[in-house]
Amino acid sequence: xxxxxxxxxxxxxxxxxxxxxxxxxxxxxxxxxxxxxxxxxxxxxxxxxxxxxxxxxxxxxxxxxxxxxxxxxxxxxxxxxxxxxxxxxxxxxxxxxxxxxxxxxxxxxxxxxxxxxxxxxxxxxxxxxxxxxxxxxxxxxxxxxxxxxxxxxxxxxxxxxxxxxxxxxxxxxxxxxxxxxxxxxxxxxxxxxxxxxxxxxxxxxxxxxxxxxxxxxxxxxxxxxxxxxxxxxxxxxxxxxxxxxxxxxxxxxxxxxxxxxxxxxxxxxxxxxxxxxxxxxxxxxxxxxxxxxxxxxxxxxxxxxxxxxxxxxxxxxxxxxxxxxxxxxxxxxxxxxx
Amino acid sequence: xxxxxxxxxxxxxxxxxxxxxxxxxxxxxxxxxxxxxxxxxxxxxxxxxxxxxxxxxxxxxxxxxxxxxxxxxxxxxxxxxxxxxxxxxxxxxxxxxxxxxxxxxxxxxxxxxxxxxxxxxxxxxxxxxxxxxxxxxxxxxxxxxxxxxxxxxxxxxxxxxxxxxxxxxxxxxxxxxxxxxxxxxxxxxxxxxxxxxxxxxxxxxxxxxxxxxxxxxxxxxxxxxxxxxxxxxxxxxxxxxxxxxxxxxxxxxxxxxxxxxxxxxxxxxxxxxxxxxxxxxxxxxxxxxxxxxxxxxxxxxxxxxxxxxxxxxxxxxxxxxxxxxxxxxxxxxxxxxxxxxxxxxxxxxxxxxxxxxxxxxxxxxxxxxxxxxxxxxxxxxxxxxxxxxxxxxxxxxxxxxxxxxxxxxxxxxxxxxxxxxxxxxxxxxxxxxxxxxxxxxxxxxxxxxxxxxxxxxxxxxxxxxxxxxxxxxxxxxxxxxxxxxxxxxxxxxxxxxxxxxxxxxxxxxxxxxxxxxxxxxxxxxxxxxxxxxxxxxxxxxxxx
Numbered sequence: 001x002x003x004x005x006x007x008x009x010x011x012x013x014x015x016x017x018x019x020x021x022x023x024x025x026x027x028x029x030x031x032x033x034x035x036x037x038x039x040x041x042x043x044x045x046x047x048x049x050x051x052x053x054x055x056x057x058x059x060x061x062x063x064x065x066x067x068x069x070x071x072x073x074x075x076x077x078x079x080x081x082x083x084x085x086x087x088x089x090x091x092x093x094x095x096x097x098x099x100x101x102x103x104x105x106x107x108x109x110x111x112x113x114x115x116x117x118x119x120x121x122x123x124x125x126x127x128x129x130x131x132x133x134x135x136x137x138x139x140x141x142x143x144x145x146x147x148x149x150x151x152x153x154x155x156x157x158x159x160x161x162x163x164x165x166x167x168x169x170x171x172x173x174x175x176x177x178x179x180x181x182x183x184x185x186x187x188x189x190x191x192x193x194x195x196x197x198x199x200x201x202x203x204x205x206x207x208x209x210x211x212x213x214x215x216x217x218x219x220x221x222x223x224x225x226x227x228x229x230x231x232x233x234x235x236x237x238x239x240x241x242x243x244x245x246x247x248x249x250x251x252x253x254x255x256x257x258x259x260x261x262x263x264x265x266x267x268x269x270x271x272x273x274x275x276x277x278x279x280x281x282x283x284x285x286x287x288x289x290x291x292x293x294x295x296x297x298x299x300x301x302x303x304x305x306x307x308x309x310x311x312x313x314x315x316x317x318x319x320x321x322x323x324x325x326x327x328x329x330x331x332x333x334x335x336x337x338x
Numbered sequence: 339x340x341x342x343x344x345x346x347x348x349x350x351x352x353x354x355x356x357x358x359x360x361x362x363x364x365x366x367x368x369x370x371x372x373x374x375x376x377x378x379x380x381x382x383x384x385x386x387x388x389x390x391x392x393x394x395x396x397x398x399x400x401x402x403x404x405x406x407x408x409x410x411x412x413x414x415x416x417x418x419x420x421x422x423x424x425x426x427x428x429x430x431x432x433x434x435x436x437x438x439x440x441x442x443x444x445x446x447x448x449x450x451x452x453x454x455x456x457x458x459x460x461x462x463x464x465x466x467x468x469x470x471x472x473x474x475x476x477x478x479x480x481x482x483x484x485x486x487x488x489x490x491x492x493x494x495x496x497x498x499x500x501x502x503x504x505x506x507x508x509x510x511x512x513x514x515x516x517x518x519x520x521x522x523x524x525x526x527x528x529x530x531x532x533x534x535x536x537x538x539x540x541x542x543x544x545x546x547x548x549x550x551x552x553x554x555x556x557x558x559x560x561x562x563x564x565x566x567x568x569x570x571x572x573x574x575x576x577x578x579x580x581x582x583x584x585x586x587x588x589x590x591x592x593x594x595x596x597x598x599x600x601x602x603x604x605x606x607x608x609x610x611x612x613x614x615x616x617x618x619x620x621x622x623x624x625x626x627x628x629x630x631x632x633x634x635x636x637x638x639x640x641x642x643x644x645x646x647x648x649x650x651x652x653x654x655x656x657x658x659x660x661x662x663x664x665x666x667x668x669x670x671x672x673x674x675x676x677x678x679x680x681x682x683x684x685x686x687x688x689x690x691x692x693x694x695x696x697x698x699x700x701x702x703x704x705x706x707x708x709x710x711x712x713x714x715x716x717x718x719x720x721x722x723x724x725x726x727x728x729x730x731x732x733x734x735x736x737x738x739x740x741x742x743x744x745x746x747x748x749x750x751x752x753x754x755x756x757x758x759x760x761x762x763x764x765x766x767x768x769x770x771x772x773x774x775x776x777x778x779x780x781x782x783x784x785x786x787x788x789x790x791x792x793x794x795x796x797x798x799x800x801x802x803x804x805x806x807x808x809x810x811x812x813x814x815x816x817x818x819x820x821x822x823x824x825x826x827x828x829x830x831x832x833x834x835x836x837x838x839x840x841x842x843x844x845x846x847x848x849x850x851x852x853x854x855x856x857x858x859x860x861x862x863x864x865x866x867x868x869x870x871x872x873x874x875x876x877x878x879x880x881x882x
Contacts, residue, residue, distance in 0.1 A: 206562070
């Protein structure tokens with residue numbers, strides 16, 4: 001009896017140990033990459049060709065083929081984190097890596113914030129790669145014209161966004177993100193992020209026909225600034241949809257019925273887990289105004305301090321590219337949560 | 339008495355000819371839609387911000403580029419603070435055309451014909467320093483070229499210029515750090531794409547206090563380079579190569595037919611011949627020369643050739659309507675001088691468009707960065723000429739409609755006298771009226787199809803543009819279709835309006851003895867043209 005129970009326990013331990021290791025080992029590249037990019041905020045250089053993080057084999061190959069890709073990934077990461085910090089400065093979740101205490105990582109489960117980070121990172125990557133193509137930094141951007149085997153003089157090589165999207169998908173290995181619910185959800189969040197860049201594309205046209213008339217007109221799509229895509233992403237963050245949890249551990253394949261339902265909700269960020277209450281961590285945080293403080297401080301109240309702050313003012317344009325300002329001293333009220 | 343081929347051709351032959359020509363037309367359309375790629379391609383290039391460390395900034399042998407050996411030192415403008423070691427004059431925006439693709443260093447092909455540059459700016463919003471809605475920007479633009487096999491730094495100066503442009507920016511949400519919505523500015527137009535690589539260096543000089551002072555914080559510059567699609571050029575040139583000998587051949591045949599006659603050619607025949615010549619000029623595939631020689635005037639020349647063709651087509655229509663007015667004022671041969679009032683609208687329109695074109699593309703031969711729209715005077719001048727051309731086109735069409743309406747009125751009026759004639763003659767004349775109407779209809783259909791196609795292209799553009807599933811290249815199909823249509827139209831005119839060899843049916847004289855007098859009357863007018871036997875009929879019936 002005892003031995004049998006011991007054996008059962010042993011077997012159980014080994015199996016679960018294997019299972020755990022198995023789960024750890026097969027964690028999709030998408031999850032690994034995004035977590036690595038979001039968590040590491042230092043300028044550490046890792047071994048391998050991708051430098052910015054510990055890359056998978058396929059990613060290392062991609063970085064080797066395209067030598068300026070690591071630089072672009074790094075810029076994309078910095079851009080994403082900076083934009084995130086700026087936008088969530090006065091929110092309960094201030095783009096931190098964990099909720100309340102360091103053991104509660106935002107990547108532990110799929111929270112609203114996790115979904116947002118996936119969208120943010122993929123948006124920033126797409127943006128960065130499209131820019132890299134346009135500046136000539138990336139040499140392997142392809143012309144996604146309709147004719148495959150014609151020379152470039154007949155192809156349209158203008159749309160860098162399409163390529164940016166494709167390379168981002170390849171780099172994050174979206175294909176192997178998993179067929180279970182988590183995989184599907186993360187894929188959707190990544191797509192939302194990339195599309196938020198697509199929605200910021202502006203069409204510009206030029207007429208160049210007979211005598212400069214519009215008998216011939218050429219249009220192209222121009223990449224928008226990243227911070228306006230950020231505004232869109234924040235809207236997505238607020239309108240994210242919570243999904244019902246479908247058996248997490250067995251990694252059951254998604255039934256066609258669920259897939260159909262998911263297709264309907266393609267336009268929203270999706271997550272699985274409710275965000276814990278973050279009121280504990282907002283103590284001592286700076287808030288914007290009285291209205292913002294009411295929500296941020298969770299009703300605990302706030303202190304008002306008057307401070308003399310020197311700001312830039314009376315700015316003059318010295319040239320195209322830089323502003324020269326005087327320094328003015330102003331009295332500013334600062335609010336801080338109790 | 340002979341008539342034109344059109345009058346003497348049997349209905350069956352006419353039907354065969356027309357269906358053959360229609361088949362050709364459909365083929366032209368399909369070639370454009372299925373074989374040809376889109377007419378033009380664009381590539382948007384993000385400027386690399388380079389730092390110029392040299393003391394003297396007007397050295398035209400010093401070039402800044404971002405790829406290859408000797409690439410420039412880059413500056414990040416979002417972080418850069420101008421200090422004593424980085425002055426605003428040290429900043430150069432470099433654009434290396436074309437961009438590398440698929441790991442290859444691609445170069446421009448001469449099949450791509452021309453290059454048009456459009457400049458766009460990313461201006462960041464700062465509450466402390468707002469951009470005025472309409473400001474002027476001064477740019478120092480330098481263009482260099484290089485060919486395959488040259489070393490990476492062997493850029494040679496192509497042209498340089500100091501230009502002013504209107505910067506039109508606005509912003510919806512005024513949030514710090516957001517970008518203004520700035521309109522695109524035309525930058526340059528190269529009529530020939532002779533070299534393999536181009537390099538554009540743009541600086542923003544600050545020599546006077548006001549120069550570039552109100553343009554805000556520029557973060558990025560984008561240049562979109564538009565060039566004709568090489569594949570499209572190939573299809574287009576092949577079409578021209580096919581059409582050119584056909585039109586020349588039919589023109590020779592037409593002229594020989596006329597000279598076989600005992601009389602001198604009449605006005606309508608001369609006009610038709612002139613129209614054929616204009617089409618020949620348009621069809622002449624001289625673009626082949628650009629593959630070997632550097633011909634920057636090709637853009638201007640193609641404008642002039644098209645203008646010449648339109649002018650002769652419009653004049654022809656006027657004369658065509660006028661010659662079938664059915665009122666013969668004199669028995670002398672009509673000359674173009676009779677139509678000087680009618681044709682002055684065409685002439686005025688063409689001359690004003692020509693002047694405008696010379697002012698814009700003509701000056702661009704000397705300075706590719708030139709734009710007439712920048713200076714106040716230039717804008718007014720350009721607008722004057724365009725409005726003048728527009729007014730004369732409007733007047734022309736009003737006048738033409740009036741004339742065509744009058745012809746149709748005359749026809750229906752004169753038709754009342756038809757029952758008084760013998761049956762054979764009546765049928766014959768009715769046939770002529772029918773065929774004239776048919777040709778009028780053909781003209782109208784051609785013109786309507788051109789206009790509808792153009793409007794459809796403009797309207798549908800937005801919906802079709804980014805759809806990968808549609809294989810049909812609508813714009814290319816429109817171009818080749820319209821081009822083929824007018825070629826075929828003129829081809830048909832030349833065939834159908836050539837004098838016929840056939841005599842009038844012999845039985846006419848024998849069977850209709852009661853109408854012998856009419857026949858005599860007909861033959862009394864030997865100086866009258868055979869082509870206008872229709873008009874002679876009208877004159878005759880007027881005498882009746």
